[in-house]
Amino acid sequence: MYLWKAWHDCRARVILYILATLSIGVLFGLQVESWANLHAYLTVFRGVHRNQWFYFDDFYITFTALHHALGYYGIWMHTFYEPRWDALGYGPLAMLLAGLSLGASGVGKEYGAQTMNFVLSRPSHRRNFVLVDWVVGLTAVVIIPSALAFPLLPFLFSVHAKGPGNVLGGLPVLWVLGAAIYGLSYFTTLVTGSAAKGLTLSAAALLMYGFLPTALHEWWHADLLLRAVEWTLRGLEDDAWPLSPFAWGAAVFWLAVAAGFLGASLAWIRFREV
Amino acid sequence: MNDLAVHTAGLAKFFGKTRAVDGLDMKVPRGSVYGFLGRNGAGKTTTVKTLLGLLRPSAGSAQVLGYDIRQNLVAILERTGFVTENKTLFDSLTPAQLVHFNQGYFPKWSGELVARYAELFEIPMQTQFSKLSLGNKTKVCHLLALCQGADLLILDEPSIGLDPVITDLLLRVLVEDHVSEGKTVLLSSHQLTEVERIADWVGIIEKGKILLETRLEDIRQNYRLIRAAADTAPVISSPDLVSVQSSENFRSYLVTREAEDFATMLRAKGMTILEILPVSLEEVFLGLTRKEVPCISGKPGTIAVPA
Numbered sequence: 352m353y354l355w356k357a358w359h360d361c362r363a364r365v366i367l368y369i370l371a372t373l374s375i376g377v378l379f380g381l382q383v384e385s386w387a388n389l390h391a392y393l394t395v396f397r398g399v400h401r402n403q404w405f406y407f408d409d410f411y412i413t414f415t416a417l418h419h420a421l422g423y424y425g426i427w428m429h430t431f432y433e434p435r436w437d438a439l440g441y442g443p444l445a446m447l448l449a450g451l452s453l454g455a456s457g458v459g460k461e462y463g464a465q466t467m468n469f470v471l472s473r474p475s476h477r478r479n480f481v482l483v484d485w486v487v488g489l490t491a492v493v494i495i496p497s498a499l500a501f502p503l504l505p506f507l508f509s510v511h512a513k514g515p516g517n518v519l520g521g522l523p524v525l526w527v528l529g530a531a532i533y534g535l536s537y538f539t540t541l542v543t544g545s546a547a548k549g550l551t552l553s554a555a556a557l558l559m560y561g562f563l564p565t566a567l568h569e570w571w572h573a574d575l576l577l578r579a580v581e582w583t584l585r586g587l588e589d590d591a592w593p594l595s596p597f598a599w600g601a602a603v604f605w606l607a608v609a610a611g612f613l614g615a616s617l618a619w620i621r622f623r624e625v
Numbered sequence: 626m627n628d629l630a631v632h633t634a635g636l637a638k639f640f641g642k643t644r645a646v647d648g649l650d651m652k653v654p655r656g657s658v659y660g661f662l663g664r665n666g667a668g669k670t671t672t673v674k675t676l677l678g679l680l681r682p683s684a685g686s687a688q689v690l691g692y693d694i695r696q697n698l699v700a701i702l703e704r705t706g707f708v709t710e711n712k713t714l715f716d717s718l719t720p721a722q723l724v725h726f727n728q729g730y731f732p733k734w735s736g737e738l739v740a741r742y743a744e745l746f747e748i749p750m751q752t753q754f755s756k757l758s759l760g761n762k763t764k765v766c767h768l769l770a771l772c773q774g775a776d777l778l779i780l781d782e783p784s785i786g787l788d789p790v791i792t793d794l795l796l797r798v799l800v801e802d803h804v805s806e807g808k809t810v811l812l813s814s815h816q817l818t819e820v821e822r823i824a825d826w827v828g829i830i831e832k833g834k835i836l837l838e839t840r841l842e843d844i845r846q847n848y849r850l851i852r853a854a855a856d857t858a859p860v861i862s863s864p865d866l867v868s869v870q871s872s873e874n875f876r877s878y879l880v881t882r883e884a885e886d887f888a889t890m891l892r893a894k895g896m897t898i899l900e901i902l903p904v905s906l907e908e909v910f911l912g913l914t915r916k917e918v919p920c921i922s923g924k925p926g927t928i929a930v931p932a
Contacts, residue, residue: 352729356715359722465713472677472709473730474702625679 353473353480357487361456365491368449372499446529449495451553454536455546457484458620462544467625477620484537485613492529496522524586524598527605532557534612541616541623627691630655630777630809631676635685637833638671645671647833648685653811653826658804660820660841660906661813663830664914669813670710672830673779677707690776703731706770710781710813712762716755720748720765724772733774742768742798746791759786767795771803778803781813796823821906829913836913837867839881844909849884851891852877852899859894863887868912879904879912 458480461467471477500522535556540549564577583605586598631653638646646668653659663669674680676689678698687694689701714723720743728734743750746764754762763786770778778799784792799810800823814820820827821841828838848867853876861869865887867879876896880887888898904912 352726356718356726359718464716465711466715468674468679468707468709468711469714471679472702472705472707473727474699475730476699622681624681625674 353470353475353483354487357457357484361453361487361491364449364452364456365494368445368491368495369498372445372495373502375499377502443525443528445495445499446492446525447532447557450492450529450532451536451550451557453488453491454533454538454553455540455550457481457488457537457540459537459541459544459549460546462625463546463548467544471625478617481541481613481616481620485533485616488533488537489530492533493526496525496529520597521586524602524605527602527609528586530609531605531612534609534616538612538616538619541619627688628655629653629688629691630657631659631687631689631811633672633676633685633687636672636675636682636687637684638668638675638680639683644833646675646682649830649833649835650838651828651835652838653809653828655809656804656807657826658799658810658812658824660817660824660827661811661830662815662817662820662827662906662910665815667830667914668833669830670781671833673707673781673811673813677702677705677779704776706773706775706778708763708766708770708778708780708783710785712759712766712785714754714762714765714769717753719751719753720757720768721750723754723765723769724750727769727773731773731775735772735774738772738802739768742771745794745798760788760791763787764791771798775808777809777811779811779813782816783812783814784816784819792819799823817905817907817910827906829910831914837909841906843881844904844906847882847884848879848904848909850877850879850902850904850908850912851884851888852902853888853891853896854899855894855896857895859891859896861891861894863890867909870912875899879909 458467458470461470470480500519504519532553536549536553539552539556540546543549543552560580564580567573568577583601585601629652631651633649633651636646636649636651637644649668649672651672661669661672671680675682676687676694678694678701682694690704692698692701694701715726718726724739728736742748746768748761748764748768749757752761754765757765763784767780767783770780783795787795796819804810804823810823812820812824824841826839827841827844829836854874855876856874858871858876861878863880865880865882867881869879870877878887878891884901888901892898
């Protein structure tokens with residue numbers, strides 16, 4: 352029924368993301384195996400911030416310049432730079448893209464497609480449509496970064512015992528972050544009744560989340576919001592668990608955000624008229 | 626069991642200051658074909674959507690198949706087949722996939738009927754919905770509603786895009802396969818000839834209120850159009866008078882019954898009766914709902930509806 356429909360609507364994207372993450376995981380794993388300067392990589396896992404070779408990397412220099420220009424390190428380095436040296440950096444990017452696009456494929460898009468009359472005249476409680484969407488969406492959000500991480504494990508274990516732990520430790524944070532982004536996109540699509548509008552609003556909200564604290568910091572030297580945002584992204588840092596304590600606070604924060612969007616979506620569809 | 630498939634009392638739906646449905650009292654007998662007629666914007670689709678829980682009523686009450694629309698919506702939807710006005714389904718699915726999606730919701734779903742109607746209506750079951758013609762899209766919408774084993778079919782503008790042959794088939798299917806089984810059909814339509822062909826009850830809605838609700842047979846047997854002439858227009862007041870249309874010295878009176886008695890009253894007021902004619906559903910509909918219209922003479926006619 353609707354579960355079949357929800358899966359039918361997003362399966363192409365889910366499979367694409369899974370294949371992409373699997374490929375990156377495998378390719379990166381192979382790269383680790385053949386890496387000439389393994390020591391440089393191992394220092395990362397040991398908690399040393401960067402090895403010297405790193406600073407001669409033109410790509411890093413470019414993004415360091417960007418980092419200085421923006422005055423903010425956080426998620427930008429993870430999403431844009433780190434895919435170059437650390438496949439795990441693809442995780443937040445995959446979560447961002449998958450969460451946004453899968454959220455926009457929920458039941459909210461049926462308003463724009465003028466099929467909401469048909470959907471809501473099926474004999475089922477309205478909440479079920481939302482819950483089924485979320486089951487499918489969250490399953491995908493869990494599978495996608497896992498598909499990236501698990502192929503890496505044997506390679507990483509072969510070069511350092513702490514490697515797998517470092518990778519696995521980042522997974523729960525990615526899951527809850529993905530769930531929150533999915534929730535944002537799902538809710539905005541439901542409210543606006545359009546996948547395109549939902550995606551645009553969600554992307555705008557995420558950009559604000561990244562830029563506003565930086566702007567406040569750079570222009571008015573107001574650091575409170577920047578510190579808060581950095582706190583929410585703690586689980587994605589280089590020295591995340593097991594090199595440092597697991598970022599429970601950040602994980603619970605994103606979980607609460609996701610739950611908030613789920614609750615708001617359930618309330619909205621209950622009262623929304625067609 | 627309640628002998629009404631749909632019963633509304635003072636049902637209202639407001640959108641801000643717009644009173645789309647305004648105190649609607651409607652009774653659709655079980656086992657009937659009920660033609661729900663009205664001009665564009667009269668409140669037909671809003672009424673139907675309210676009955677199915679797609680809109681929340683602003684006031685009043687409504688029962689569908691004996692269930693309150695506020696309390697037992699899922700039970701209503703399980704027993705009601707609905708074809709929407711816009712005939713839009715999931716673009717990426719084929720009719721066969723739409724059947725697969727839909728059948729799980731309805732315990733009385735009939736696979737045999739799917740095969741039969743798909744062949745009868747010549748539906749391309751493996752073509753993506755977005756690639757179907759409007760007529761085929763309409764057929765698919767009907768297929769889904771007809772096969773779910775519903776006790777009530779609510780069809781909003783059912784013949785949009787259908788050719789005359791398929792329209793004829795559809796009307797026959799409705800009567801022979803569904804009404805004959807004791808099921809109820811509510812046709813919300815502008816196509817008066819279709820309604821007149823199969824309906825046994827009609828309800829005419831205007832500005833969110835029912836103007837007329839009666840058996841079609843009653844219209845055929847009792848409603849009459851009385852054409853009369855007079856130099857001056859006398860003031861006529863009668864509960865049987867539905868509408869009056871004027872053109873220069875001529876008057877057309879639409880009355881619900883006792884046409885001869887009404888004509889006698891007109892004669893007593895100095896009018897000359899030209900003819901007394903049986904009326905079609907279309908004439909009743911126009912008599913009730915049209916506003917000023919140009920006559921052949923080019924001068925506007927007028928309409929007066931008794932309070």
